[in-house]
Amino acid sequence: PGWYVARDGHVIISMPGVPREMKKMWEEQALPRLRALAGGTLFTRILRVTGVGESTVEERLGDLIHATNPTVATYAKFDAVDVRISAKAVNAGEAETLLAPVEAQICQIFGRRIFGTGTQALASVVGGLLRTTGWQLAAMESCTGGLLSSYLTDHAGSSDFFRGGVVTYATDLKARMGVPQATLDQFGVISDETALAMAQAVRGDLGADVGVGITGVAGPDSQEGKPVGEVHIAVASPRGTEVRQLLWRGERTDIKHRAAMAALDLLRLHLLGEVEG
Structure with a gap:
Protein backbone atom coordinates (compact mmCIF):
# COMPACT_ATOMS: atom_id res chain seq x y z
CA PRO A 1 0.00 0.00 0.00
CA GLY A 39 1.70 21.43 -16.66
CA GLY A 40 4.14 19.93 -19.17
CA THR A 41 6.66 17.14 -19.60
CA LEU A 42 10.18 17.17 -18.21
CA PHE A 43 12.84 16.49 -20.85
CA THR A 44 16.40 15.80 -19.74
CA ARG A 45 19.82 15.48 -21.32
CA ILE A 46 22.95 14.24 -19.55
CA LEU A 47 26.53 15.12 -20.50
CA ARG A 48 29.27 12.99 -18.89
CA VAL A 49 32.45 14.78 -17.81
CA THR A 50 35.70 13.04 -16.82
CA GLY A 51 38.98 14.22 -15.34
CA VAL A 52 37.34 17.07 -13.40
CA GLY A 53 35.90 16.99 -9.88
CA GLU A 54 32.29 17.89 -9.15
CA SER A 55 33.13 21.15 -7.37
CA THR A 56 35.29 22.26 -10.31
CA VAL A 57 32.53 21.35 -12.75
CA GLU A 58 30.05 23.48 -10.81
CA GLU A 59 32.52 26.37 -10.67
CA ARG A 60 33.10 26.27 -14.43
CA LEU A 61 29.39 26.14 -15.14
CA GLY A 62 29.06 29.55 -13.48
CA ASP A 63 25.63 31.13 -13.77
CA LEU A 64 24.26 28.14 -15.69
CA ILE A 65 23.97 26.26 -12.42
CA HIS A 66 21.37 28.83 -11.27
CA ALA A 67 19.33 28.86 -14.50
CA THR A 68 15.66 27.93 -14.66
CA ASN A 69 13.97 26.05 -17.50
CA PRO A 70 16.25 24.58 -18.39
CA THR A 71 17.88 23.83 -15.08
CA VAL A 72 21.45 22.51 -14.80
CA ALA A 73 22.61 20.19 -12.03
CA THR A 74 25.70 18.05 -11.36
CA TYR A 75 25.94 14.53 -9.98
CA ALA A 76 29.14 12.70 -9.03
CA LYS A 77 29.03 9.16 -10.40
CA PHE A 78 31.26 6.10 -10.48
CA ASP A 79 33.17 7.06 -13.63
CA ALA A 80 32.23 10.69 -14.27
CA VAL A 81 30.50 13.84 -13.16
CA ASP A 82 27.12 13.98 -14.87
CA VAL A 83 25.79 17.36 -15.92
CA ARG A 84 22.03 17.09 -16.30
CA ILE A 85 20.06 19.65 -18.28
CA SER A 86 16.30 19.57 -17.63
CA ALA A 87 13.59 21.50 -19.46
CA LYS A 88 9.84 21.57 -18.97
CA ALA A 89 8.04 21.71 -22.31
CA VAL A 90 4.80 20.67 -23.99
CA ASN A 91 6.58 18.62 -26.66
CA ALA A 92 9.99 17.40 -27.82
CA GLY A 93 10.41 20.24 -30.32
CA GLU A 94 9.95 22.92 -27.69
CA ALA A 95 12.27 21.01 -25.35
CA GLU A 96 15.00 20.89 -28.00
CA THR A 97 14.74 24.65 -28.45
CA LEU A 98 15.36 25.07 -24.72
CA LEU A 99 18.00 22.37 -24.27
CA ALA A 100 20.21 22.85 -27.35
CA PRO A 101 21.68 26.31 -26.55
CA VAL A 102 22.56 25.30 -22.99
CA GLU A 103 24.07 22.03 -24.17
CA ALA A 104 26.21 23.96 -26.66
CA GLN A 105 27.45 26.26 -23.90
CA ILE A 106 28.40 23.32 -21.68
CA CYS A 107 30.18 21.56 -24.55
CA GLN A 108 32.16 24.74 -25.18
CA ILE A 109 33.15 24.94 -21.51
CA PHE A 110 34.38 21.35 -21.15
CA GLY A 111 35.33 20.35 -24.69
CA ARG A 112 36.97 16.92 -24.75
CA ARG A 113 36.36 16.49 -21.04
CA ILE A 114 32.88 15.39 -22.15
CA PHE A 115 33.22 11.76 -23.17
CA GLY A 116 29.60 10.75 -23.63
CA THR A 117 25.92 11.27 -22.95
CA GLY A 118 23.19 9.53 -20.99
CA THR A 119 24.48 6.36 -19.37
CA GLN A 120 27.51 5.77 -21.61
CA ALA A 121 30.41 4.29 -19.63
CA LEU A 122 33.96 5.53 -20.14
CA ALA A 123 35.19 1.98 -20.75
CA SER A 124 32.58 1.40 -23.46
CA VAL A 125 33.55 4.66 -25.17
CA VAL A 126 37.19 3.52 -25.22
CA GLY A 127 36.04 0.19 -26.63
CA GLY A 128 34.14 1.97 -29.38
CA LEU A 129 37.21 3.99 -30.34
CA LEU A 130 39.34 0.85 -30.45
CA ARG A 131 36.80 -0.76 -32.76
CA THR A 132 36.89 2.32 -34.99
CA THR A 133 40.68 2.20 -35.29
CA GLY A 134 40.72 -1.58 -35.58
CA TRP A 135 43.41 -1.69 -32.90
CA GLN A 136 43.88 -4.32 -30.19
CA LEU A 137 44.75 -3.32 -26.61
CA ALA A 138 46.90 -4.96 -23.93
CA ALA A 139 47.53 -3.75 -20.38
CA MET A 140 50.29 -4.19 -17.82
CA GLU A 141 49.06 -3.08 -14.40
CA SER A 142 50.75 -2.80 -11.04
CA CYS A 143 49.03 -0.63 -8.41
CA THR A 144 45.58 -1.07 -9.98
CA GLY A 145 45.78 -4.85 -9.62
CA GLY A 146 43.93 -5.60 -12.86
CA LEU A 147 41.15 -3.07 -12.32
CA LEU A 148 41.61 -1.47 -15.75
CA SER A 149 41.27 -4.86 -17.43
CA SER A 150 38.20 -5.56 -15.31
CA TYR A 151 36.48 -2.34 -16.35
CA LEU A 152 37.23 -2.97 -20.02
CA THR A 153 35.85 -6.50 -19.89
CA ASP A 154 32.70 -5.50 -18.01
CA HIS A 155 31.16 -4.78 -21.41
CA ALA A 156 30.03 -7.45 -23.85
CA GLY A 157 32.12 -7.73 -26.99
CA SER A 158 35.37 -6.61 -25.34
CA SER A 159 37.12 -9.56 -26.99
CA ASP A 160 36.85 -7.55 -30.22
CA PHE A 161 39.55 -5.15 -29.01
CA PHE A 162 41.11 -6.43 -25.76
CA ARG A 163 43.99 -8.87 -26.16
CA GLY A 164 44.60 -9.31 -22.45
CA GLY A 165 46.31 -7.96 -19.38
CA VAL A 166 48.96 -8.88 -16.85
CA VAL A 167 49.40 -7.74 -13.25
CA THR A 168 53.11 -7.31 -12.52
CA TYR A 169 52.85 -6.39 -8.87
CA ALA A 170 56.38 -7.52 -7.94
CA THR A 171 59.32 -5.54 -9.31
CA ASP A 172 61.16 -8.62 -10.57
CA LEU A 173 58.07 -9.69 -12.51
CA LYS A 174 58.11 -6.39 -14.40
CA ALA A 175 61.63 -7.22 -15.54
CA ARG A 176 60.63 -10.76 -16.49
CA MET A 177 57.80 -9.33 -18.61
CA GLY A 178 60.16 -7.12 -20.60
CA VAL A 179 60.71 -3.94 -18.60
CA PRO A 180 64.47 -3.27 -18.84
CA GLN A 181 66.24 -3.78 -15.52
CA ALA A 182 68.30 -0.69 -16.30
CA THR A 183 65.09 1.38 -16.39
CA LEU A 184 63.97 0.02 -13.03
CA ASP A 185 67.40 0.64 -11.49
CA GLN A 186 67.85 4.15 -12.87
CA PHE A 187 64.36 5.59 -12.54
CA GLY A 188 62.65 3.35 -10.00
CA VAL A 189 59.40 1.43 -10.21
CA ILE A 190 57.26 4.52 -9.65
CA SER A 191 58.23 6.64 -12.64
CA ASP A 192 57.16 7.80 -16.09
CA GLU A 193 59.96 5.78 -17.62
CA THR A 194 58.82 2.52 -16.02
CA ALA A 195 55.17 3.11 -16.94
CA LEU A 196 56.19 3.67 -20.56
CA ALA A 197 58.43 0.59 -20.56
CA MET A 198 55.48 -1.43 -19.21
CA ALA A 199 53.22 -0.18 -22.00
CA GLN A 200 55.80 -0.96 -24.66
CA ALA A 201 56.62 -4.38 -23.22
CA VAL A 202 53.03 -5.61 -22.93
CA ARG A 203 52.24 -4.28 -26.39
CA GLY A 204 54.99 -6.47 -27.81
CA ASP A 205 54.53 -9.49 -25.56
CA LEU A 206 50.79 -9.82 -26.19
CA GLY A 207 50.86 -8.82 -29.84
CA ALA A 208 48.68 -5.74 -29.41
CA ASP A 209 48.56 -2.46 -31.31
CA VAL A 210 48.15 -0.42 -28.13
CA GLY A 211 49.81 -1.00 -24.78
CA VAL A 212 49.02 0.72 -21.50
CA GLY A 213 51.16 0.65 -18.36
CA ILE A 214 50.14 1.70 -14.86
CA THR A 215 52.45 1.95 -11.85
CA GLY A 216 52.05 3.87 -8.62
CA VAL A 217 51.56 3.89 -4.87
CA ALA A 218 48.06 2.92 -3.74
CA GLY A 219 49.00 3.03 -0.05
CA PRO A 220 48.78 3.00 2.84
CA ASP A 221 52.59 3.33 2.89
CA SER A 222 54.89 5.30 0.61
CA GLN A 223 57.27 3.47 -1.73
CA GLU A 224 60.75 4.42 -2.93
CA GLY A 225 60.25 7.84 -1.38
CA LYS A 226 57.15 8.43 -3.51
CA PRO A 227 53.97 9.56 -1.72
CA VAL A 228 50.76 7.59 -1.48
CA GLY A 229 48.55 8.47 -4.43
CA GLU A 230 51.31 9.10 -6.98
CA VAL A 231 50.51 7.22 -10.19
CA HIS A 232 52.20 7.06 -13.59
CA ILE A 233 50.24 5.98 -16.68
CA ALA A 234 51.58 5.45 -20.19
CA VAL A 235 50.14 4.56 -23.59
CA ALA A 236 52.12 3.25 -26.57
CA SER A 237 50.64 2.76 -30.05
CA PRO A 238 51.47 3.22 -33.74
CA ARG A 239 50.54 6.86 -33.20
CA GLY A 240 53.27 7.38 -30.60
CA THR A 241 53.55 7.44 -26.81
CA GLU A 242 51.97 9.48 -24.04
CA VAL A 243 52.71 9.54 -20.32
CA ARG A 244 50.79 11.12 -17.48
CA GLN A 245 51.75 11.56 -13.82
CA LEU A 246 48.95 12.10 -11.30
CA LEU A 247 48.62 12.52 -7.56
CA TRP A 248 45.51 11.89 -5.48
CA ARG A 249 44.56 11.77 -1.84
CA GLY A 250 42.29 9.06 -0.56
CA GLU A 251 41.95 5.49 0.53
CA ARG A 252 43.66 2.65 -1.29
CA THR A 253 40.52 1.56 -3.14
CA ASP A 254 39.81 5.16 -4.21
CA ILE A 255 43.31 5.58 -5.64
CA LYS A 256 43.08 2.30 -7.55
CA HIS A 257 39.73 3.31 -9.05
CA ARG A 258 40.92 6.80 -9.98
CA ALA A 259 44.08 5.41 -11.58
CA ALA A 260 42.10 2.95 -13.71
CA MET A 261 39.69 5.70 -14.78
CA ALA A 262 42.58 8.04 -15.59
CA ALA A 263 44.12 5.31 -17.74
CA LEU A 264 40.83 4.94 -19.62
CA ASP A 265 40.71 8.69 -20.15
CA LEU A 266 44.30 8.83 -21.43
CA LEU A 267 43.47 5.99 -23.81
CA ARG A 268 40.34 7.85 -24.96
CA LEU A 269 42.22 11.05 -25.74
CA HIS A 270 45.05 9.15 -27.45
CA LEU A 271 42.60 7.24 -29.63
CA LEU A 272 40.60 10.39 -30.42
CA GLY A 273 43.79 11.88 -31.82
CA GLU A 274 44.06 8.92 -34.18
CA VAL A 275 40.37 8.90 -35.16
CA GLU A 276 40.18 12.66 -35.73
CA GLY A 277 43.63 12.92 -37.29
Whole structure:
Protein backbone atom coordinates (compact mmCIF):
# COMPACT_ATOMS: atom_id res chain seq x y z
CA PRO A 1 0.00 0.00 0.00
CA GLY A 2 0.95 3.61 -0.47
CA TRP A 3 -0.58 7.03 -0.08
CA TYR A 4 -0.70 10.39 -1.84
CA VAL A 5 -1.36 13.66 0.01
CA ALA A 6 -1.70 17.10 -1.61
CA ARG A 7 -1.87 19.98 0.86
CA ASP A 8 -0.90 23.66 0.94
CA GLY A 9 0.66 23.47 -2.51
CA HIS A 10 2.84 20.48 -1.67
CA VAL A 11 2.62 16.78 -2.46
CA ILE A 12 3.78 13.89 -0.30
CA ILE A 13 3.89 10.38 -1.74
CA SER A 14 4.65 7.23 0.24
CA MET A 15 5.38 4.00 -1.61
CA PRO A 16 6.37 0.46 -0.56
CA GLY A 17 10.04 -0.39 -0.13
CA VAL A 18 9.94 -3.55 -2.24
CA PRO A 19 11.46 -2.39 -5.57
CA ARG A 20 9.07 -4.33 -7.81
CA GLU A 21 5.98 -3.01 -6.00
CA MET A 22 7.36 0.52 -5.79
CA LYS A 23 8.17 0.63 -9.52
CA LYS A 24 4.65 -0.44 -10.49
CA MET A 25 3.05 2.11 -8.17
CA TRP A 26 5.39 4.85 -9.38
CA GLU A 27 4.68 4.19 -13.06
CA GLU A 28 0.93 3.64 -12.78
CA GLN A 29 -0.10 5.99 -9.95
CA ALA A 30 2.48 8.53 -8.83
CA LEU A 31 4.15 9.64 -12.06
CA PRO A 32 0.91 10.37 -14.00
CA ARG A 33 -0.35 12.54 -11.12
CA LEU A 34 2.91 14.47 -10.90
CA ARG A 35 2.98 15.03 -14.65
CA ALA A 36 -0.56 16.38 -14.51
CA LEU A 37 0.51 18.86 -11.85
CA ALA A 38 3.61 19.92 -13.77
CA GLY A 39 1.70 21.43 -16.66
CA GLY A 40 4.14 19.93 -19.17
CA THR A 41 6.66 17.14 -19.60
CA LEU A 42 10.18 17.17 -18.21
CA PHE A 43 12.84 16.49 -20.85
CA THR A 44 16.40 15.80 -19.74
CA ARG A 45 19.82 15.48 -21.32
CA ILE A 46 22.95 14.24 -19.55
CA LEU A 47 26.53 15.12 -20.50
CA ARG A 48 29.27 12.99 -18.89
CA VAL A 49 32.45 14.78 -17.81
CA THR A 50 35.70 13.04 -16.82
CA GLY A 51 38.98 14.22 -15.34
CA VAL A 52 37.34 17.07 -13.40
CA GLY A 53 35.90 16.99 -9.88
CA GLU A 54 32.29 17.89 -9.15
CA SER A 55 33.13 21.15 -7.37
CA THR A 56 35.29 22.26 -10.31
CA VAL A 57 32.53 21.35 -12.75
CA GLU A 58 30.05 23.48 -10.81
CA GLU A 59 32.52 26.37 -10.67
CA ARG A 60 33.10 26.27 -14.43
CA LEU A 61 29.39 26.14 -15.14
CA GLY A 62 29.06 29.55 -13.48
CA ASP A 63 25.63 31.13 -13.77
CA LEU A 64 24.26 28.14 -15.69
CA ILE A 65 23.97 26.26 -12.42
CA HIS A 66 21.37 28.83 -11.27
CA ALA A 67 19.33 28.86 -14.50
CA THR A 68 15.66 27.93 -14.66
CA ASN A 69 13.97 26.05 -17.50
CA PRO A 70 16.25 24.58 -18.39
CA THR A 71 17.88 23.83 -15.08
CA VAL A 72 21.45 22.51 -14.80
CA ALA A 73 22.61 20.19 -12.03
CA THR A 74 25.70 18.05 -11.36
CA TYR A 75 25.94 14.53 -9.98
CA ALA A 76 29.14 12.70 -9.03
CA LYS A 77 29.03 9.16 -10.40
CA PHE A 78 31.26 6.10 -10.48
CA ASP A 79 33.17 7.06 -13.63
CA ALA A 80 32.23 10.69 -14.27
CA VAL A 81 30.50 13.84 -13.16
CA ASP A 82 27.12 13.98 -14.87
CA VAL A 83 25.79 17.36 -15.92
CA ARG A 84 22.03 17.09 -16.30
CA ILE A 85 20.06 19.65 -18.28
CA SER A 86 16.30 19.57 -17.63
CA ALA A 87 13.59 21.50 -19.46
CA LYS A 88 9.84 21.57 -18.97
CA ALA A 89 8.04 21.71 -22.31
CA VAL A 90 4.80 20.67 -23.99
CA ASN A 91 6.58 18.62 -26.66
CA ALA A 92 9.99 17.40 -27.82
CA GLY A 93 10.41 20.24 -30.32
CA GLU A 94 9.95 22.92 -27.69
CA ALA A 95 12.27 21.01 -25.35
CA GLU A 96 15.00 20.89 -28.00
CA THR A 97 14.74 24.65 -28.45
CA LEU A 98 15.36 25.07 -24.72
CA LEU A 99 18.00 22.37 -24.27
CA ALA A 100 20.21 22.85 -27.35
CA PRO A 101 21.68 26.31 -26.55
CA VAL A 102 22.56 25.30 -22.99
CA GLU A 103 24.07 22.03 -24.17
CA ALA A 104 26.21 23.96 -26.66
CA GLN A 105 27.45 26.26 -23.90
CA ILE A 106 28.40 23.32 -21.68
CA CYS A 107 30.18 21.56 -24.55
CA GLN A 108 32.16 24.74 -25.18
CA ILE A 109 33.15 24.94 -21.51
CA PHE A 110 34.38 21.35 -21.15
CA GLY A 111 35.33 20.35 -24.69
CA ARG A 112 36.97 16.92 -24.75
CA ARG A 113 36.36 16.49 -21.04
CA ILE A 114 32.88 15.39 -22.15
CA PHE A 115 33.22 11.76 -23.17
CA GLY A 116 29.60 10.75 -23.63
CA THR A 117 25.92 11.27 -22.95
CA GLY A 118 23.19 9.53 -20.99
CA THR A 119 24.48 6.36 -19.37
CA GLN A 120 27.51 5.77 -21.61
CA ALA A 121 30.41 4.29 -19.63
CA LEU A 122 33.96 5.53 -20.14
CA ALA A 123 35.19 1.98 -20.75
CA SER A 124 32.58 1.40 -23.46
CA VAL A 125 33.55 4.66 -25.17
CA VAL A 126 37.19 3.52 -25.22
CA GLY A 127 36.04 0.19 -26.63
CA GLY A 128 34.14 1.97 -29.38
CA LEU A 129 37.21 3.99 -30.34
CA LEU A 130 39.34 0.85 -30.45
CA ARG A 131 36.80 -0.76 -32.76
CA THR A 132 36.89 2.32 -34.99
CA THR A 133 40.68 2.20 -35.29
CA GLY A 134 40.72 -1.58 -35.58
CA TRP A 135 43.41 -1.69 -32.90
CA GLN A 136 43.88 -4.32 -30.19
CA LEU A 137 44.75 -3.32 -26.61
CA ALA A 138 46.90 -4.96 -23.93
CA ALA A 139 47.53 -3.75 -20.38
CA MET A 140 50.29 -4.19 -17.82
CA GLU A 141 49.06 -3.08 -14.40
CA SER A 142 50.75 -2.80 -11.04
CA CYS A 143 49.03 -0.63 -8.41
CA THR A 144 45.58 -1.07 -9.98
CA GLY A 145 45.78 -4.85 -9.62
CA GLY A 146 43.93 -5.60 -12.86
CA LEU A 147 41.15 -3.07 -12.32
CA LEU A 148 41.61 -1.47 -15.75
CA SER A 149 41.27 -4.86 -17.43
CA SER A 150 38.20 -5.56 -15.31
CA TYR A 151 36.48 -2.34 -16.35
CA LEU A 152 37.23 -2.97 -20.02
CA THR A 153 35.85 -6.50 -19.89
CA ASP A 154 32.70 -5.50 -18.01
CA HIS A 155 31.16 -4.78 -21.41
CA ALA A 156 30.03 -7.45 -23.85
CA GLY A 157 32.12 -7.73 -26.99
CA SER A 158 35.37 -6.61 -25.34
CA SER A 159 37.12 -9.56 -26.99
CA ASP A 160 36.85 -7.55 -30.22
CA PHE A 161 39.55 -5.15 -29.01
CA PHE A 162 41.11 -6.43 -25.76
CA ARG A 163 43.99 -8.87 -26.16
CA GLY A 164 44.60 -9.31 -22.45
CA GLY A 165 46.31 -7.96 -19.38
CA VAL A 166 48.96 -8.88 -16.85
CA VAL A 167 49.40 -7.74 -13.25
CA THR A 168 53.11 -7.31 -12.52
CA TYR A 169 52.85 -6.39 -8.87
CA ALA A 170 56.38 -7.52 -7.94
CA THR A 171 59.32 -5.54 -9.31
CA ASP A 172 61.16 -8.62 -10.57
CA LEU A 173 58.07 -9.69 -12.51
CA LYS A 174 58.11 -6.39 -14.40
CA ALA A 175 61.63 -7.22 -15.54
CA ARG A 176 60.63 -10.76 -16.49
CA MET A 177 57.80 -9.33 -18.61
CA GLY A 178 60.16 -7.12 -20.60
CA VAL A 179 60.71 -3.94 -18.60
CA PRO A 180 64.47 -3.27 -18.84
CA GLN A 181 66.24 -3.78 -15.52
CA ALA A 182 68.30 -0.69 -16.30
CA THR A 183 65.09 1.38 -16.39
CA LEU A 184 63.97 0.02 -13.03
CA ASP A 185 67.40 0.64 -11.49
CA GLN A 186 67.85 4.15 -12.87
CA PHE A 187 64.36 5.59 -12.54
CA GLY A 188 62.65 3.35 -10.00
CA VAL A 189 59.40 1.43 -10.21
CA ILE A 190 57.26 4.52 -9.65
CA SER A 191 58.23 6.64 -12.64
CA ASP A 192 57.16 7.80 -16.09
CA GLU A 193 59.96 5.78 -17.62
CA THR A 194 58.82 2.52 -16.02
CA ALA A 195 55.17 3.11 -16.94
CA LEU A 196 56.19 3.67 -20.56
CA ALA A 197 58.43 0.59 -20.56
CA MET A 198 55.48 -1.43 -19.21
CA ALA A 199 53.22 -0.18 -22.00
CA GLN A 200 55.80 -0.96 -24.66
CA ALA A 201 56.62 -4.38 -23.22
CA VAL A 202 53.03 -5.61 -22.93
CA ARG A 203 52.24 -4.28 -26.39
CA GLY A 204 54.99 -6.47 -27.81
CA ASP A 205 54.53 -9.49 -25.56
CA LEU A 206 50.79 -9.82 -26.19
CA GLY A 207 50.86 -8.82 -29.84
CA ALA A 208 48.68 -5.74 -29.41
CA ASP A 209 48.56 -2.46 -31.31
CA VAL A 210 48.15 -0.42 -28.13
CA GLY A 211 49.81 -1.00 -24.78
CA VAL A 212 49.02 0.72 -21.50
CA GLY A 213 51.16 0.65 -18.36
CA ILE A 214 50.14 1.70 -14.86
CA THR A 215 52.45 1.95 -11.85
CA GLY A 216 52.05 3.87 -8.62
CA VAL A 217 51.56 3.89 -4.87
CA ALA A 218 48.06 2.92 -3.74
CA GLY A 219 49.00 3.03 -0.05
CA PRO A 220 48.78 3.00 2.84
CA ASP A 221 52.59 3.33 2.89
CA SER A 222 54.89 5.30 0.61
CA GLN A 223 57.27 3.47 -1.73
CA GLU A 224 60.75 4.42 -2.93
CA GLY A 225 60.25 7.84 -1.38
CA LYS A 226 57.15 8.43 -3.51
CA PRO A 227 53.97 9.56 -1.72
CA VAL A 228 50.76 7.59 -1.48
CA GLY A 229 48.55 8.47 -4.43
CA GLU A 230 51.31 9.10 -6.98
CA VAL A 231 50.51 7.22 -10.19
CA HIS A 232 52.20 7.06 -13.59
CA ILE A 233 50.24 5.98 -16.68
CA ALA A 234 51.58 5.45 -20.19
CA VAL A 235 50.14 4.56 -23.59
CA ALA A 236 52.12 3.25 -26.57
CA SER A 237 50.64 2.76 -30.05
CA PRO A 238 51.47 3.22 -33.74
CA ARG A 239 50.54 6.86 -33.20
CA GLY A 240 53.27 7.38 -30.60
CA THR A 241 53.55 7.44 -26.81
CA GLU A 242 51.97 9.48 -24.04
CA VAL A 243 52.71 9.54 -20.32
CA ARG A 244 50.79 11.12 -17.48
CA GLN A 245 51.75 11.56 -13.82
CA LEU A 246 48.95 12.10 -11.30
CA LEU A 247 48.62 12.52 -7.56
CA TRP A 248 45.51 11.89 -5.48
CA ARG A 249 44.56 11.77 -1.84
CA GLY A 250 42.29 9.06 -0.56
CA GLU A 251 41.95 5.49 0.53
CA ARG A 252 43.66 2.65 -1.29
CA THR A 253 40.52 1.56 -3.14
CA ASP A 254 39.81 5.16 -4.21
CA ILE A 255 43.31 5.58 -5.64
CA LYS A 256 43.08 2.30 -7.55
CA HIS A 257 39.73 3.31 -9.05
CA ARG A 258 40.92 6.80 -9.98
CA ALA A 259 44.08 5.41 -11.58
CA ALA A 260 42.10 2.95 -13.71
CA MET A 261 39.69 5.70 -14.78
CA ALA A 262 42.58 8.04 -15.59
CA ALA A 263 44.12 5.31 -17.74
CA LEU A 264 40.83 4.94 -19.62
CA ASP A 265 40.71 8.69 -20.15
CA LEU A 266 44.30 8.83 -21.43
CA LEU A 267 43.47 5.99 -23.81
CA ARG A 268 40.34 7.85 -24.96
CA LEU A 269 42.22 11.05 -25.74
CA HIS A 270 45.05 9.15 -27.45
CA LEU A 271 42.60 7.24 -29.63
CA LEU A 272 40.60 10.39 -30.42
CA GLY A 273 43.79 11.88 -31.82
CA GLU A 274 44.06 8.92 -34.18
CA VAL A 275 40.37 8.90 -35.16
CA GLU A 276 40.18 12.66 -35.73
CA GLY A 277 43.63 12.92 -37.29
